Amino acid sequence: MRLTIDGRNVEAAEGMTILAAAKTAGIEIPTLCYLEGISDIGACRLCVVEVEGKNELATACNTKVKEGMVVQTASQKVIDARKTVLKLLLSNHNIDCFNCEKNGDCQLQKYCNEYDIDTTPYIGSRSLLECDVPKKDAHPFLSYDPSKCIYCQRCVQTCRVATGRRAIKLRRTGKYTIIDAPFGEDWEETRCESCGNCAQACPTGALTIKRRKNYRAWEVKRVRTTCPHCATGCQYDLIVKDNKIVDVEGADGPSNHNMVCVKGRSGSFDFVDHPDRVRHPLIKNKETGEFEQATWEEALDYVAKKFTELRDTYGGDSLAGFACARSANEDIYMLQKMVRTAFHTNNTDNCARVCHAPTVAGLATTLGSGAMTNTIEDITQKSDLILLVGSNPEHAHPVLGMQIRRAVHKGTKLIVVDPRDIDLAHAADVHLKLTPGTNVAFANGMMNI
Numbered sequence: 462m463r464l465t466i467d468g469r470n471v472e473a474a475e476g477m478t479i480l481a482a483a484k485t486a487g488i489e490i491p492t493l494c495y496l497e498g499i500s501d502i503g504a505c506r507l508c509v510v511e512v513e514g515k516n517e518l519a520t521a522c523n524t525k526v527k528e529g530m531v532v533q534t535a536s537q538k539v540i541d542a543r544k545t546v547l548k549l550l551l552s553n554h555n556i557d558c559f560n561c562e563k564n565g566d567c568q569l570q571k572y573c574n575e576y577d578i579d580t581t582p583y584i585g586s587r588s589l590l591e592c593d594v595p596k597k598d599a600h601p602f603l604s605y606d607p608s609k610c611i612y613c614q615r616c617v618q619t620c621r622v623a624t625g626r627r628a629i630k631l632r633r634t635g636k637y638t639i640i641d642a643p644f645g646e647d648w649e650e651t652r653c654e655s656c657g658n659c660a661q662a663c664p665t666g667a668l669t670i671k672r673r674k675n676y677r678a679w680e681v682k683r684v685r686t687t688c689p690h691c692a693t694g695c696q697y698d699l700i701v702k703d704n705k706i707v708d709v710e711g712a713d714g715p716s717n718h719n720m721v722c723v724k725g726r727s728g729s730f731d732f733v734d735h736p737d738r739v740r741h742p743l744i745k746n747k748e749t750g751e752f753e754q755a756t757w758e759e760a761l762d763y764v765a766k767k768f769t770e771l772r773d774t775y776g777g778d779s780l781a782g783f784a785c786a787r788s789a790n791e792d793i794y795m796l797q798k799m800v801r802t803a804f805h806t807n808n809t810d811n812c813a814r815v816c817h818a819p820t821v822a823g824l825a826t827t828l829g830s831g832a833m834t835n836t837i838e839d840i841t842q843k844s845d846l847i848l849l850v851g852s853n854p855e856h857a858h859p860v861l862g863m864q865i866r867r868a869v870h871k872g873t874k875l876i877v878v879d880p881r882d883i884d885l886a887h888a889a890d891v892h893l894k895l896t897p898g899t900n901v902a903f904a905n906g907m908m909n910i
């Protein structure tokens with residue numbers, strides 16, 4: 462389709478929104494509630510644009526392009542409407558930027574600056590509601606402050622659509638719809654799994670990760686890396702202040718698309734600066750039995766000497782090297798290289814072959830390689846049916862579990878074969894609760910059918 466946006470000729474595919482078409486032409490339209498692929502509810506109305514021939518402004522995030530459409534994204538009418546939207550949002554907002562964790566990283570603040578709004582003539586009716594909706598702060602990692610909420614529903618949509626958890630709800634109280642965040646005293650009884658993806662999606666300081674109060678956006682740098690916890694391989698940014706990791710934010714990696722789980726977000730970096738961490742090589746004093754601090758040169762010379770003595774006295778097969786599953790492929794490669802070239806042995810292995818020995822052997826025998834044979838998208842976006850046998854991805858690989866939940870909510874059938882009542886079993890079309898020990902009979906039965 463051909464249309465005109467701000468006087469430019471733009472080509473767009475049928476079904477595209479004005480927002481997406483404008484983006485392809487390098488025209489940015491401001492949004493607060495929109496999240497690509499997750500939420501296009503058009504609630505904030507900041508993305509309004511003028512469409513020739515229409516009296517009312519259209520929301521660009523959910524209005525589809527049409528052949529010959531003429532769109533203005535920054536006419537005076539549009540700018541005036543956006544200013545009014547921002548003033549109305551501010552009328553219910555506790556403007557406390559100086560103390561706010563999101564100062565410098567808040568999209569409401571950003572757009573108010575861009576549209577030159579620093580105050581509002583309106584008095585918001587929602588402020589009357591605050592006594593009914595107290596701050597929810599009992600959760601160990603997350604906090605919700607309704608006085609800063611703009612009711613954009615990004616958190617609700619993220620929890621509902623992206624993570625498939627549905628722990629944050631919209632609730633009616635009187636004439637208002639409010640955000641029912643699961644971070645009160647009863648947080649442990651809620652469905653929340655503490656992944657924090659809602660806080661990452663929140664455009665304001667309403668729903669935050671508590672550790673954000675320790676830094677401001679301009680004090681930190683980002684370091685892109687891979688989560689070390691499980692094999693999902695989520696990409697995230699370490700947020701670093703004064704050379705210390707202070708937070709984690711999900712990045713758009715092929716396996717996680719900005720999401721992370723509770724392990725990645727809140728359990729993957731505290732140890733780096735933990736006071737109990739061993740920071741120097743230690744060599745045991747044979748006389749006292751105590752470990753004593755050594756330099757790296759002393760420690761490496763000592764181990765190299767001992768390994769060489771063992772190899773020369775008893776042969777290379779007296780030694781072995783075992784790599785940690787949390788190591789990067791490159792480090793594991795270096796370890797096996799050292800074992801083969803310096804130890805003169807092939808006794809080298811990795812935890813992955815212990816934990817996954819049966820799957821590795823089975824996959825290698827049938828398919829030639831003991832590794833995952835499909836992308837996550839093949840499983841969660843291109844399958845009619847998922848057969849889950851003896852696996853609890855919501856615990857073991859939570860971001861994959863989130864994507865399976867999302868697929869099931871979108872209509873993919875799920876069969877869980879597991880003696881345990883894993884959470885996914887409740888969403889399954891069939892839960893086959895095998896008697897432990899009958900796995901082989903199940904596999905044979907399936908092959909027979």
Ligand code: SF4
Pocket residue numbers: 603619620624626627628629643652653654655656657658659660
């Ligand atoms: S932390 Fe995760 S599960 Fe809990 S409410 Fe937020 S998005 Fe939902």
Ligand code: SF4
Pocket residue numbers: 609610611612613614615616617640662663664665667668
């Ligand atoms: S808590 Fe944040 S994401 Fe949720 S509705 Fe309020 S402003 Fe939007």
Ligand code: SF4
Pocket residue numbers: 688689690691692693694695717720721722723724725726857858859860861
């Ligand atoms: S699923 Fe969780 S633990 Fe696994 S890589 Fe992703 S963030 Fe890390």
